[in-house]
Each structure stands twice: as structure tokens, then as C-alpha cells.
Amino acid sequence: MLKLFEVSGFKNFKDTVRLDFSDIRDYKFNPQCITNGLIGKAIIYGKNSIGKSNFGLAVFDIVSHLSTKNVGPNLYDYYLNVATLDDYASFHYVFQFDNNLIDYRYRKDEKQSLLYERLDLDGALLYEYDYSKNRGNTQGIERLAPTLNWAFQDTDCILKYVINNTVLEDSHPLRQMMRFVNNMLWFRSLDENRYIGFKNKSSDYYDFIFEDNLLKELEGFLHNAGIEENLTIKTDVDGKKRLYLDTETPLPFFKVASNGTKALYTFFYWYKTSTDVSFMFIDEFDAFYHFELAESIVQVLEKMGNTQVILTSHNTNLLTNRIMRPDCYFILTKDKLTSLANATSRELREGHNLEKLYMSGEFNG
Numbered sequence: 001m002l003k004l005f006e007v008s009g010f011k012n013f014k015d016t017v018r019l020d021f022s023d024i025r026d027y028k029f030n031p032q033c034i035t036n037g038l039i040g041k042a043i044i045y046g047k048n049s050i051g052k053s054n055f056g057l058a059v060f061d062i063v064s065h066l067s068t069k070n071v072g073p074n075l076y077d078y079y080l081n082v083a084t085l086d087d088y089a090s091f092h093y094v095f096q097f098d099n100n101l102i103d104y105r106y107r108k109d110e111k112q113s114l115l116y117e118r119l120d121l122d123g124a125l126l127y128e129y130d131y132s133k134n135r136g137n138t139q140g141i142e143r144l145a146p147t148l149n150w151a152f153q154d155t156d157c158i159l160k161y162v163i164n165n166t167v168l169e170d171s172h173p174l175r176q177m178m179r180f181v182n183n184m185l186w187f188r189s190l191d192e193n194r195y196i197g198f199k200n201k202s203s204d205y206y207d208f209i210f211e212d213n214l215l216k217e218l219e220g221f222l223h224n225a226g227i228e229e230n231l232t233i234k235t236d237v238d239g240k241k242r243l244y245l246d247t248e249t250p251l252p253f254f255k256v257a258s259n260g261t262k263a264l265y266t267f268f269y270w271y272k273t274s275t276d277v278s279f280m281f282i283d284e285f286d287a288f289y290h291f292e293l294a295e296s297i298v299q300v301l302e303k304m305g306n307t308q309v310i311l312t313s314h315n316t317n318l319l320t321n322r323i324m325r326p327d328c329y330f331i332l333t334k335d336k337l338t339s340l341a342n343a344t345s346r347e348l349r350e351g352h353n354l355e356k357l358y359m360s361g362e363f364n365g
Contacts, residue, residue, distance in 0.1 A: 001038050001180075001308055002279060003101070004094035007058040009084040012051045016090075017337050021308070025327045025341050029350050032302045033328045038096065040055055041302055043311045043318060045192075045358075046332035053188075055332060056281040057308075058266060062104075063197045065114060065157045067182050072194045080110050083201075088115050095180065100173040104159070117158055129158050134319060183278040187270055198274055206254070208273055209233075209240055221268055223353045225293050227261055248294040260288030279308045291317040298323055319355040325356065331363055342360065 006018040021038040033041040046052050057075055057213045064071050080089055082139065088107040095102040103120040117139050126144065130137030138158075155161040159174075168175050184248040186196040193205045205223040209215055212234060231253070232246040242252040245257070254262065267285075274280070282302075286294035294315050319329060319340075326341040326348040341348055343363035348354070357363065 001036060001040075001096055002059075002093065003038055003096040005059055005093070006090075006092040007055075007061075008090045009081050009086050010058050010061070010089035010091070011054040011078065011081060012049075013058065014081045015335050017055065017332075017335070018092075019055075019330070019337050023323075023327065023342070025338065027056045027325045027327065027350070029321060030323070030325045030328075032305070033324050034099065035305065035308070036096075039308070040305075041298075041309050041324065042328045042330060043298075043313055043324065044332055044337070045313060045316075045319075046328045047116075050332050050334065050365055052332055053283050055337065056186055056283050056310065056312065057136075057196075058091065059279075059281060060184060060196045061089075061108070062093060062181055062183055064112065065106075066160050066178065067184075067226065068200065068283060069197045070199055071196050075194075075196065076112060079108070079112055089287075095173075095177050097173050097176040097180075100176075101176050102173055104177075108141065114157055119159060127158060179191075180278040183276055184281075185270065185274050185277050185279070186281045186283070187266065188283040189359060193266060193269075195270075198277060202214050204273070206243070208269060209243055214272065218265070219270055219274075222261065222264060223265045224296070225264055226290065229266070232294075257283060258288070263288045264293075271300070277304070279310075280304075281310045283312050285311045286313055286318075289315075291315055294318060295323060316355045319358050321352065321354060322348045329354065 001021070003022050004018065004020050006016050007013050008016040018099055024034055024037070024039060033039065044052050044055065061076075063069060064076070080087070088109050089179050090107050091102045091105065095104070101122055105118045106114055107116040109115055116129070117132050119126045120288070121140070123135065124140065126140035127136060127138045129138065141162055145162065148162065149165055163174055163178050182197060184196040188194055193202055194203065209218055215231055215233060222231075232250060233241050234244050234250060235241050238239040243253040245253055257265070288298065289297065294313070297310070297317060298318060301311070327339050329340045330337050331343055340354060340358075346359070346362065
């Protein structure tokens with residue numbers, strides 16, 4: 001699991017912004033939000049254009065050089081912060097797998113090329129390398145893999161090279177880290193099927209519903225969301241099956257469905273096809289949802305016990321201890337990301353009305 005993340009110099013983050021998943025309180029309610037002593041479910045709030053979407057992109061930057069999975073086009077344009085004094089963006093991840101800790105840092109330039117990498121395993125340096133000077137300390141790797149061919153001049157990422165060319169047990173922390181990164185998933189409800197990670201391609205987005213009993217399951221999911229129409233599948237004149245609303249005159253689903261209904265389809269697609277997701281970030285997850293529907297989606301996600309989930313939202317109806325807890329709600333400002341529990345000197349308890357406190361400016365300090 002991800003224990004800590006920090007970023008600076010990336011997009012609108014001039015200074016370091018961090019999220020410490022181990023910074024939890026001893027609340028006794030909503031324990032499903034915590035997994036193995038780390039925050040497992042979180043919602044990030046913040047004003048428009050403050051960087052909620054960019055924070056998700058920052059977390060998923062690691063996918064671009066460690067994984068072969070999809071990275072949506074144009075998402076990483078204008079990569080560096082325009083006001084930074086450095087000519088690079090810095091990223092810092094700490095992963096926890098059982099009793100093992102991996103501390104991974106790197107820097108990238110405007111072209112998103114690696115300039116620097118460092119990895120510590122359980123407090124011991126595995127390697128540190130400066131790509132601009134083609135030199136570093138790799139003694140830890142030499143001990144880990146003494147027979148490895150050191151052709152680093154031909155690789156763009158030492159960590160990926162080492163893992164792909166070294167025989168390690170599946171339980172080794174580096175293997176666990178790579179599985180975690182390969183199974184990360186970012187998607188945005190506002191964009192039809194735009195995503196990062198988890199899959200190389202999602203060509204089944206429109207037709208996965210034709211398999212097994214998924215049509216009826218989707219229909220039931222939409223009914224529970226208040227959408228009354230039934231669904232059907234028709235074969236069009238071009239010989240392709242397509243999803244239709246089962247009205248008196250069947251209507252093509254993706255041409256006539258509302259933005260909210262299509263957003264629900266996107267969520268359902270990823271929920272049903274992304275088994276074994278390690279980390280899920282859904283940007284503006286409830287942009288088209290009624291507040292009751294948004295709450296039900298959160299409750300669905302909370303049942304994904306082995307998946308860390310971060311959502312971004314403006315929906316203050318979700319700010320309630322009935323759904324989550326103060327150490328799992330975060331506010332992003334220009335220079336920091338703070339949980340509600342840390343944003344006030346007040347000792348927040350289960351009976352507090354978090355939405356009312358938020359609206360009154362309690363967490364603006």
C-alpha cells in the first residue's frame with residue numbers, strides 16, 4: 001500500500017504537497033476507511049482550479065515510467081510548475097508491504113525524462129543515480145543481483161531495468177511494488193473512458209456489457225440510481241451489437257443518455273472490470289450525481305477492502321461522520337493538503353457536523 005506521497009515542481013504545485021496515509025486518529029467509527037493502519041478511503045475537497053485533478057495526476061506519474069499500462073494523451077502537458085526555481089519536478093513515494101518499506105524518489109524534467117532516482121529498502125540504500133551525470137551509487141543493487149548486466153546507459157529507468165532483469169521471488173518488496181503500480185487506476189467521470197494505468201487498452205468499454213449477465217446487472221445498478229429505463233442489446237445494420245435504451249422506439253444509449261447516466265456507465269465499467277486494483281483515484285467522481293447517489297457510490301467503494309481509493313468532490317453532503325471520518329476527508333489549498341482532523345484545533349468527534357463546520361470556515365486556518 002501507499003504510505004506517503006509528496007510532490008513539488010509539478011503543474012500548479014510549486015512547493016511540496018504531501019499526503020501521509022499513516023496519519024490516522026483513534027476513531028472507533030467507520031473502520032472500513034482504514035486498511036492495515038493506513039488510510040484506505042479518502043475524499044479531497046478544494047476550490048476550483050486549486051489542483052485536485054493535478055494531485056491525482058501527480059500520484060499517477062509513477063505509472064508512466066514503471067508500467068506499460070495506458071497513460072491518457074495530453075494529461076501531462078505543461079508538466080513543470082511555471083514558478084519553480086528548479087528545472088524539474090520531484091516525486092516521493094513510500095510503499096508499505098507487510099513489514100517492508102520502500103522509499104522511492106525521482107525527478108523529471110519538462111520532457112518527463114528521469115533526471116534522478118533513489119530507492120531505499122527498509123532504510124538501506126539500494127541505489128542512487130544521477131542521469132544527467134551518468135553516475136551514482138549502485139552497490140545495493142550489486143549485492144541484490146550480482147550477475148546483473150549493468151547496461152544502464154541504454155535504459156531510461158534503473159528500477160524498471162533491475163526488476164525486469166533480476167530473478168526475485170514474488171513476495172520480494174520490489175515485486176510487490178511493481179504489482180501495485182501496474183494495478184493503479186485513475187479515471188475521470190467527466191471524460192468518457194479516459195484513464196491512466198491498470199490496462200494497456202480498454203477496447204471493451206462499449207461491448208463488455210454483452211458478456212454473462214452484466215446487462216441485467218447494469219440495468220439494476222441504473223434503476224437503483226433512479227434511472228427507470230430498461231436496457232436492451234440490438235445488432236445494427238453494420239452487424240455490430242450495441243447498447244440501447246429499451247423504450248417504445250429503442251434509442252442508442254451512448255447518443256441519448258444524459259451525462260450523469262453515462263458517468264454511471266463509466267463507473268460501472270471500471271468497477272466490474274478492474275479486479276485487483278491496488279489504488280484507485282476517481283477525479284470529480286460525482287460531478288453529475290444526485291447527493292444520495294454519490295453517497296451510495298462511496299459506500300460501494302468502501303467495500304473494496306484491499307483497494308486504496310481517493311475521490312475528489314465539491315459535494316459537501318458527503319462531509320459526514322456517518323459515511324467516513326475526519327482523518328479521511330482532506331482539503332487542498334494552494335500550498336498544502338490537510339485532513340479535517342489536522343485542520344482545526346477542535347477535537348472532532350463522531351457527533352460533530354463536519355459539513356456545517358466546513359461551511360462556517362472551521363478548517364480554513
